[in-house]
Amino acid sequence: MSMDNATWRRHANPWSGWSRVATLPALALAIWSRVWLGWWALVPVVLVLLWTWLNPRLFPEPRNLDNWMSRGVMGERIWLARKREPIPAHHARMATLLNGLSALAMLPFAWGLWQLEIWPTVFGMTVSMLAKLWFVDRMVALRRLEEQGG
Template sequence: MTDIYRAAERLMGMGNADWRRHANPLSVWTRFTCLPLMVLVIYARQWIGWWALPLFLLTAVWTWSNPRAFPPPADFGSWASRGTLGERIFLARDRYDVAPHHIRAAHGLTGLSAVGVLPLIYGLIVLNPWATLFGLVATILPKVWFVDRMVWIHADITQTIPGDPLPDPTLPHERTTP
């Protein structure tokens, strides 16, 4: 069975070079603009009418191109870079010895983000600014926490310390036994 993480990864079509570029802290931090921009465009439909559609398409293009928009960093040691590297490890958790408590936490945080989508969708449908804002925050905050968990996964698997320089983003050796 395909999980939601792998489905999202396939949708984004990320190759090794794309992941290296996405590890640029500028890519990670600007990635957090994607959902707010989409929400703003959807909400703004009441003011700009059909102009919301091309603006929505532009935000969709930004969402897809963001991981590819920046060069790979010279140093992969930052929190944002390690979050991206940890996410790669997490997505391949069947090949790495990711601790079960990390997997449970990642699933829980993803679930919290999903719950946050409910008031967000409601707010966008009925054009309620408070429900929209609450849903947006309730969706993004667990995602930031999720990235932090990915940093922790990277530190545990690679036996490195977040913040220390990391010139090579090479992933750790995969598990040899199933």
């Protein structure tokens, strides 16, 4: 997403992080809307994708980072920089596992959207979102570890 330091600080605003949680359900609804809108469904799909890009850039920097979502976002920065600054192996394993689970859950999600089947769509979306939120929680732990100097 080509986020610079200023964009990451803005994305650490809890409004940015929490509003972004709605992205996958919004994308599912936008894709599903092809049933009602036909090719016009591309409009809401493009709007959701635009929102995904704009979201970290729209909100002001938070006053502080003393909340779960802000710590999670800043922990994700630590995760993304792990090749330059190694992180503890158990954090790396768990983050990789959760990212893999989230990605794997996209298979029933995508299939359900393709076939217009509600249960695989909801199952895939739920598992993916829960794995992502668990990942964010692990990033909070990683951020706390950094704050403690470890």
